Amino acid sequence: MKALVFEGYQSVSYQDVPDPGLVQSGDAIVQIERTAICGSDLHFYHNQGYQGPAFTIGHECLGQVVDIGAGVERFSKGDRVLVSCTVGCGHCAICSDGLYSGCETHASIGPATNVFGSPLLPGGQAEAIRVPSADINLFHIPDAVEDEQILFLSDILPTGYMGAELADVRPGDTVVVIGCGPVGVFAQQAAKIRGAATVIAVDLDGGRLKKAAARGCRPLNPLQEDLNEVARDLTHGRGADCAIEAVGREQTVLDALGVVRRGGRVAVIGVVTSDVTLNFMSQIMARGITLRSAIVSPQVYFPKLLPLIEQGRLDPTEIITHRLSLSDGPRGYEIFDRHEEDVLKVVMTP
Numbered sequence: 629m630k631a632l633v634f635e636g637y638q639s640v641s642y643q644d645v646p647d648p649g650l651v652q653s654g655d656a657i658v659q660i661e662r663t664a665i666c667g668s669d670l671h672f673y674h675n676q677g678y679q680g681p682a683f684t685i686g687h688e689c690l691g692q693v694v695d696i697g698a699g700v701e702r703f704s705k706g707d708r709v710l711v712s713c714t715v716g717c718g719h720c721a722i723c724s725d726g727l728y729s730g731c732e733t734h735a736s737i738g739p740a741t742n743v744f745g746s747p748l749l750p751g752g753q754a755e756a757i758r759v760p761s762a763d764i765n766l767f768h769i770p771d772a773v774e775d776e777q778i779l780f781l782s783d784i785l786p787t788g789y790m791g792a793e794l795a796d797v798r799p800g801d802t803v804v805v806i807g808c809g810p811v812g813v814f815a816q817q818a819a820k821i822r823g824a825a826t827v828i829a830v831d832l833d834g835g836r837l838k839k840a841a842a843r844g845c846r847p848l849n850p851l852q853e854d855l856n857e858v859a860r861d862l863t864h865g866r867g868a869d870c871a872i873e874a875v876g877r878e879q880t881v882l883d884a885l886g887v888v889r890r891g892g893r894v895a896v897i898g899v900v901t902s903d904v905t906l907n908f909m910s911q912i913m914a915r916g917i918t919l920r921s922a923i924v925s926p927q928v929y930f931p932k933l934l935p936l937i938e939q940g941r942l943d944p945t946e947i948i949t950h951r952l953s954l955s956d957g958p959r960g961y962e963i964f965d966r967h968e969e970d971v972l973k974v975v976m977t978p
């Protein structure tokens with residue numbers, strides 16, 4: 629079959645790879661009909677020191693079940709399904725506690741080893757994918773829902789919603805969302821659904837800020853305005869109630885911690901691969917700050933968010949700017965990496 633293969637720094641190619649086959653009885657093979665490039669795929673793309681083997685990249689996909697192992701109970705050949713970006717077993721103590729991304733079985737080798745798109749778990753930017761523990765990691769797609777409406781429930785939509793949940797956004801809150809990329813957009817939408825009074829959307833990209841304003845957010849470019857000052861002005865001098873970091877850099881994590889009031893809640897959902905240095909007493913403890921972070925477990929959020937999509941209260945399609953064939957994927961990566969053509973989200977069809 630054909631797939632997008634990550635080979636090393638800034639190198640993704642469209643090439644032949646072996647067809648996936650059933651390995652364990654709980655596996656399913658899904659023929660992919662829609663897939664997307666994620667901001668976290670760029671962490672591989674930008675990794676200059678990568679020495680590992682080439683692998684099929686991608687972790688946001690949907691399609692049709694074409695083969696199942698003897699142990700699969702909830703799915704049959706021909707079912708239209710969405711694939712979870714993280715793989716859980718559904719039975720261990722951590723999965724049972726709702727943190728499928730921390731599964732004791734599938735994430736036991738190291739951090740994030742149970743996310744599709746790695747040498748261990750070949751990814752979804754391909755014509756087909758093997759999904760372990762399919763009963764837990766696949767979701768049925770209702771007939772009335774279009775592919776593009778549901779595709780992002782595989783990762784970035786639940787990630788954005790998780791940000792609002794971890795930050796405990798409550799009715800009337802003033803919420804800062806740092807980053808207006810796809811995950812930031814969904815965190816903004818989620819904050820509104822949870823009743824935020826004001827959502828301050830922070831980004832350096834004027835085009836993204838314009839879209840945030842159209843979404844009902846208060847746009848803010850930190851090169852032009854002081855975030856802390858604006859947040860204090862909107863909250864009688866206290867500071868924001870919550871902040872959601874959706875960029876993944878040390879400075880923006882520190883900005884999120886600094887902008888909230890005493891007793892404020894901060895969620896970090898950007899992928900932070902660097903160290904973060906802070907003074908625990910002055911920046912967290914003395915101010916009573918709650919700081920939470922996680923890799924998403926779409927298994928928890930799928931049933932919560934699907935009805936909002938079906939009712940039209942959440943429109944995930946607004947972020948799609950590019951529709952390409954999978955064979956054009958290498959160009960998709962270049963456009964996404966360089967922020968060309970006002971790109972926000974690239975969706976591909978094999």
Ligand SMILES: [Zn+2]
Nearest residue numbers: 666668783784
């Ligand atoms: Zn993703």
Ligand SMILES: [Zn+2]
Nearest residue numbers: 717720723731
């Ligand atoms: Zn588990």
